[in-house]
Amino acid sequence: MxxxxxxxxxxxxxxxxxxxxxxxxxxxxxxxxxxxxxxxxxxxxxxxxxxxxxxxxxxxxxxxxxxxxxxxxxxxxxxxxxxxxVEHHHHTYCVNCADVQEIRLSNVELMLEPLGREVKGQIVGHSVDLFIICDRCVDAVSQA
Ligand SMILES: [Zn+2]
Ligand SMILES: [Zn+2]
Ligand SMILES: [Zn+2]
Incomplete structure (x- = not known):
């Protein structure tokens, strides 16, 4: 941008x-x-x-x-x-180094369809962020 x-x-x-x-x-x-x-x-x-x-x-x-x-x-x-x-996205947050990345999670979007039937009311948005240990941090630990 x-x-x-x-x-x-x-x-x-x-x-x-x-x-x-x-x-x-x-x-x-x-x-x-x-x-x-x-x-x-x-x-x-x-x-x-x-x-x-x-x-x-x-x-x-x-x-x-x-x-x-x-x-x-x-x-x-x-x-x-x-x-x-980017427009609609989710995040990963590394609990070790606090790095944040934007990710697309197509499975989450698919999951919402059947979920809509279980939820009373209409789903108008969602927020799913994942807490991870990023590859860089995993590598740093395995090398130590
Ligand atoms: Zn990290
Ligand atoms: Zn974002
Ligand atoms: Zn989503």
């Missing part, structure tokens, strides 16, 4: 949710854009001492709801955020 379109997407996502683009939110968008890997709300907050923590948390939530960034819950500690690169 080109930097310009990343920034435009983030701003559009905020506007879609009815938020005004204040100086603080603009600073937040630029900060998110500058990060290529994962980040926590805490890290963003530390980089932007002039932006209130409540604004950071609220804006991140709006961006997650809008689908431009992802929140990945971790087994221990705070959730981490990544920029969404």
């Amino acid at each position: 080109k930097p310009e379109s990343m920034q435009a997407d983030l701003i559009a996502a905020l506007q879609d949710q009815g938020l005004r683009i204040t100086k603080a939110r603009k600073a937040l968008v630029l900060e998110i854009e500058s990060r290529s890997g994962t980040f926590t709300a805490e890290e963003i907050s530390e980089s932007l001492p002039e932006v209130g923590r409540a604004t950071v948390f609220r804006t991140l939530k709006v961006l997650v709801d809008g689908g431009t960034i992802c929140r990945v819950n971790t087994p221990l500690g705070a959730p981490i955020y990544t920029r969404a690169r």
Whole structure:
């Protein structure tokens, strides 16, 4: 994704949710854009001492709801955020090195069809993230 379109997407996502683009939110968008890997709300907050923590948390939530960034819950500690690169996807989270990857899980999508009959109500979305020990970490252990 080109930097310009990343920034435009983030701003559009905020506007879609009815938020005004204040100086603080603009600073937040630029900060998110500058990060290529994962980040926590805490890290963003530390980089932007002039932006209130409540604004950071609220804006991140709006961006997650809008689908431009992802929140990945971790087994221990705070959730981490990544920029969404493809439309519908799942994540793997390495519990050893905290690496996050986007993955497609076609079996999960197939599983949902029969599941829909067991669930009262209509399924409108889902979130499936897998906690793993990544190949790199497995290799590092077996070599030690
Ligand atoms: Zn994602
Ligand atoms: Zn790992
Ligand atoms: Zn899915």
